[in-house]
Amino acid sequence: MSEAAPIPVDPTPTDWRDPAMQKRIRRRYRAERRFKLIGLASILLSAGFLAFLLVSMVANGMSGFSRTELRLDVDLRPLAARLTPQQLAAPNAEDVLAQIDFETIMRTAADAQYGERGSRLFSPSGRLVIRDALREDPGLLARPAQLWLPAETGIDQAAKGHGPPELEARYRQLEGEGRSRVSFNAAFLGGADATDPTAVGIWGAFKGSLLTMAITLLIAFPIGVLSAVYLEEYAPRNRWTDMIEVSINNLAAVPSIIFGLLGLAIFLQVMHLPRSAPIVGGLTLALMTMPVIVIAGRNAIKAVPPSIRDAALGIGASRIQVVFHHVLPLALPGILTGTIIGMSRALGETAPALMIGMRAFIASPPGGVSDPATLLPVQIFLWSDEVSRGFVEKTSAAIIVLLVLLLAMNGLAIYLRNKFERRW
Amino acid sequence: MSVPVIAFLVLGLGFFAWLGARAKAAALAAPSVSRRPHSLPGYHGWYVALWAVVPALLFVALWAILSERLIADTVLQSQQAASLPALDMQRAAILAEARGLASGDSIRVYHEQAQLLAPVYARAISFYTWLGLGIALLIAFAGGAFAYTRLSPHFRARTRVERIVMALLLTASLIAILTTLGIFLSLVFESVRFFSMVSPVEFLTGTAWSPQSAAPGSTEGAFGAVPLFWGTIFIGAIIAMIVAIPLGLMSAIYLTQYASPRVRAWMKPLLEILAGVPTVVYGYFAALTVAPAIRDLGISLGIPASTESALAAGLVMGVMIIPFVSSMADDSIAAVPQAMRDGSLAMGATKSETIKKVLVPAALPGVVGGVLLAVSRAIGETMIVVMAAGLAANLTANPFASVTTVTTQIVQLLTGDQEFDSPKTLAAFALGMVLFLVTLALNIVALRVVKKYREAYE
Numbered sequence: 028m029s030e031a032a033p034i035p036v037d038p039t040p041t042d043w044r045d046p047a048m049q050k051r052i053r054r055r056y057r058a059e060r061r062f063k064l065i066g067l068a069s070i071l072l073s074a075g076f077l078a079f080l081l082v083s084m085v086a087n088g089m090s091g092f093s094r095t096e097l098r099l100d101v102d103l104r105p106l107a108a109r110l111t112p113q114q115l116a117a118p119n120a121e122d123v124l125a126q127i128d129f130e131t132i133m134r135t136a137a138d139a140q141y142g143e144r145g146s147r148l149f150s151p152s153g154r155l156v157i158r159d160a161l162r163e164d165p166g167l168l169a170r171p172a173q174l175w176l177p178a179e180t181g182i183d184q185a186a187k188g189h190g191p192p193e194l195e196a197r198y199r200q201l202e203g204e205g206r207s208r209v210s211f212n213a214a215f216l217g218g219a220d221a222t223d224p225t226a227v228g229i230w231g232a233f234k235g236s237l238l239t240m241a242i243t244l245l246i247a248f249p250i251g252v253l254s255a256v257y258l259e260e261y262a263p264r265n266r267w268t269d270m271i272e273v274s275i276n277n278l279a280a281v282p283s284i285i286f287g288l289l290g291l292a293i294f295l296q297v298m299h300l301p302r303s304a305p306i307v308g309g310l311t312l313a314l315m316t317m318p319v320i321v322i323a324g325r326n327a328i329k330a331v332p333p334s335i336r337d338a339a340l341g342i343g344a345s346r347i348q349v350v351f352h353h354v355l356p357l358a359l360p361g362i363l364t365g366t367i368i369g370m371s372r373a374l375g376e377t378a379p380a381l382m383i384g385m386r387a388f389i390a391s392p393p394g395g396v397s398d399p400a401t402l403l404p405v406q407i408f409l410w411s412d413e414v415s416r417g418f419v420e421k422t423s424a425a426i427i428v429l430l431v432l433l434l435a436m437n438g439l440a441i442y443l444r445n446k447f448e449r450r451w
Numbered sequence: 452m453s454v455p456v457i458a459f460l461v462l463g464l465g466f467f468a469w470l471g472a473r474a475k476a477a478a479l480a481a482p483s484v485s486r487r488p489h490s491l492p493g494y495h496g497w498y499v500a501l502w503a504v505v506p507a508l509l510f511v512a513l514w515a516i517l518s519e520r521l522i523a524d525t526v527l528q529s530q531q532a533a534s535l536p537a538l539d540m541q542r543a544a545i546l547a548e549a550r551g552l553a554s555g556d557s558i559r560v561y562h563e564q565a566q567l568l569a570p571v572y573a574r575a576i577s578f579y580t581w582l583g584l585g586i587a588l589l590i591a592f593a594g595g596a597f598a599y600t601r602l603s604p605h606f607r608a609r610t611r612v613e614r615i616v617m618a619l620l621l622t623a624s625l626i627a628i629l630t631t632l633g634i635f636l637s638l639v640f641e642s643v644r645f646f647s648m649v650s651p652v653e654f655l656t657g658t659a660w661s662p663q664s665a666a667p668g669s670t671e672g673a674f675g676a677v678p679l680f681w682g683t684i685f686i687g688a689i690i691a692m693i694v695a696i697p698l699g700l701m702s703a704i705y706l707t708q709y710a711s712p713r714v715r716a717w718m719k720p721l722l723e724i725l726a727g728v729p730t731v732v733y734g735y736f737a738a739l740t741v742a743p744a745i746r747d748l749g750i751s752l753g754i755p756a757s758t759e760s761a762l763a764a765g766l767v768m769g770v771m772i773i774p775f776v777s778s779m780a781d782d783s784i785a786a787v788p789q790a791m792r793d794g795s796l797a798m799g800a801t802k803s804e805t806i807k808k809v810l811v812p813a814a815l816p817g818v819v820g821g822v823l824l825a826v827s828r829a830i831g832e833t834m835i836v837v838m839a840a841g842l843a844a845n846l847t848a849n850p851f852a853s854v855t856t857v858t859t860q861i862v863q864l865l866t867g868d869q870e871f872d873s874p875k876t877l878a879a880f881a882l883g884m885v886l887f888l889v890t891l892a893l894n895i896v897a898l899r900v901v902k903k904y905r906e907a908y909e
Contacts, residue, residue, distance in 0.1 A: 055801055062803035066705030069698045070718055076770050077725055080736050087739075253623035261620065271624050274631035280824070280894045281887065282831020284858050285634060288883045291865065292637035314630045321627070347613040375729025378833035381862055404731040404834075411735045411838060419739070426732050437727060
């Protein structure tokens with residue numbers, strides 16, 4: 028070390044008032060400000076992108092929650108010959124109603140009141156509105172009814188300002204006559220997928236997501252917590268434990284589509300579980316979520332101070348009692364936070380669900396975990412492929428629902444963390 | 452009566468076993484008894500309940516699989532089934548209908564024979580269900596009774612219950628290994644089948660990808676995956692990183708070095724929201740808003756541009772990756788010892804000079820590790836590229852052109868008509884294998900880089 032080359036020293040002292048030096052300092056300070064600005068700009072750019080994304084979704088999607096309706100006078104009295112109020116009150120009213128051709132009733136009435144081809148102004152789902160009105164109020168068999176039926180998608184879009192000029196003119200005319208109104212689209216929140224954009228709803232996909240998430244939670248949470256406890260508290264340091272740790276860390280980083288391939292190969296091809304069913308989706312997503320819960324759980328357990336364990340052991344608790352009576356309850360808020368974050372990630376996953384066939388067109392909400400179902404994000408993906416302009420707002424509206432759901436889950440996680448997290 | 456009902460009954464029985472055993476153990480511990488029992492009454496209860504429930508539930512699980520086959524066999528051997536068509540498809544359809552009818556899931560049928568078979572089915576189902584219930588309850592009783600007779604003051608119930616809990620913990624943690632093994636084996640198994648039809652050399656070096664147009668029997672020139680690998684690297688490792696690395700790194704630097712605590716407290720979660728937005732939302736945004744803008748830009752520049760451009764997918768993916776890069780950079784900058792920063796500032800360096808010449812070089816291994824993790828995340832990302840990147844397997848460096856990626860093709864190959872023996876379907880698993888190995892390698896390298904660097908300062 029002693030033979031290090033001597034550092035050449037500049038003998039002239041630094042003169043801070045020298046113009047060259049002043050210039051250099053100014054240049055360095057300019058560089059400093061520039062660098063800081065670049066940092067600020069990059070963070071504002073990222074935040075701006077997020078804002079742009081959210082604003083464009085809201086701008087496109089809010090109109091999806093409302094729909095245009097047209098007034099139609101419907102005369103159901105001719106049906107009284109075939110139908111009695113008692114039949115409508117009977118338990119098999121659905122079957123009776125299914126045999127009546129409400130579509131023709133709607134078309135005839137529409138053509139009569141809105142002129143030639145007037146029925147084209149109405150959405151095909153209008154017949155369901157007539158049917159439901161009759162079921163609600165069997166009195167309609169005795170008197171003429173005035174109903175508000177959903178307009179077809181072109182008029183609906185024209186009312187929202189996206190239609191071609193001739194349709195917009197037609198809509199203005201209808202509006203002037205007081206025969207149209209815009210109302211809240213309850214069918215969107217209560218219905219399932221359909222081919223016509225005015226008739227689609229997200230309840231089917233929402234329920235599919237709900238069932239799938241329930242299965243995911245039921246499987247991933249116990250397994251995740253138990254393995255976190257084992258690895259953190261009991262596991263001996265040996266090759267097996269290392270293997271478990273390595274595979275958990277790797278699983279957390281495996282692309283989600285690979286889990287879809289696993290689900291396809293194991294659950295569908297080997298175990299022959301039903302395709303497109305929430306049970307398969309739940310199992311696949313559980314395998315994906317489990318490592319997240321294990322990692323969060325281990326961190327939460329690690330944060331419980333050793334003095335708690337020592338105190339419990341000191342008064343004679345067994346090693347199992349130490350963990351289940353003392354450590355686990357104290358670590359639970361952290362574990363729950365991690366679980367919610369893992370679940371919210373699983374809720375937004377699309378690719379694995381596509382692999383196991385959850386992309387079918389499913390027009391009724393699933394009744395159970397083995398019925399064909401679709402998921403909220405998959406429904407968004409399916410609608411995004413549709414060409415009709417009416418689907419753009421429905422897709423964005425579904426995205427709003429999904430984002431609100433995720434925001435609520437993450438908000439809950441943050442609340443739990445702030446309320447229960449203890450600094451030791 | 453179905454499997455869940457039987458399982459529920461067994462659990463109910465287990466509850467009563469728990470109550471009974473606990474009561475007996477409490478009596479053993481009565482003050483009149485000279486010696487105190489080894490375990491608390493609750494543990495005796497759990498011991499008996501576990502003996503009653505676990506073997507019975509294992510049997511129920513087994514029976515659920517077995518009874519399906521037994522029922523089907525009984526039905527097929529019945530007289531009514533003799534007239535069934537030999538054709539597999541039709542037979543299966545009739546049997547499924549009869550089954551639906553018998554279990555009350557459906558009311559109407561299309562095949563006459565299903566109507567005929569339904570009562571046979573119903574009889575078989577009820578016979579085997581009751582049989583299963585009987586055996587399950589018998590096993591539960593036997594297990595519970597055996598355990599109950601062992602209870603005594605000297606009996607070490609707690610030790611035994613804890614041994615079972617320990618076994619449960621170990622089993623739970625083995626599931627991770629099983630999952631890894633399951634992924635690996637299913638990918639290897641299907642890939643081997645694929646490579647028996649298509650040579651691996653052609654798959655890894657061929658430049659023509661057109662599985663849809665591959666003639667049956669001939670795989671020549673249809674499965675060259677190089678364009679897919681290029682598309683994946685182009686979008687995920689080049690375009691996305693050009694966006695994500697500067698933005699992520701500069702955001703991290705600003706947040707850790709310049710921002711006031713209040714700004715930091717607000718901006719950091721805001722950036723993390725970017726990572727929490729579902730990828731399908733990014734994909735839709737890319738396809739609906741970004742892609743048309745980019746196409747117009749390309750056309751106005753006079754470059755042949757497609758609606759589904761690599762640039763649109765890559766840009767949006769880059770934005771998605773920003774929080775990963777930023778949080779990794781954040782961690783590794785924070786891990787640089789304070790003394791190094793102080794030394795640089797004391798020498799008269801400005802803040803930005805300290806950052807550029809001291810902090811970033813010192814934190815570089817961590818940043819590189821973070822970037823590698825981000826790349827592995829980007830190339831495994833599916834929805835953005837499926838919705839915005841297109842399907843044309845082009846080998847081009849024009850960011851306005853359409854390229855396709857490994858994940859897009861996996862989705863494409865597995866969502867159409869599915870025959871599981873065609874090279875088309877199996878190719879998806881071979882692509883999955885490549886993707887799995889590459890992301891695994893990236894992760895291992897990244898973690899090693901990060902770990903090595905951390906040790907250097909501790």
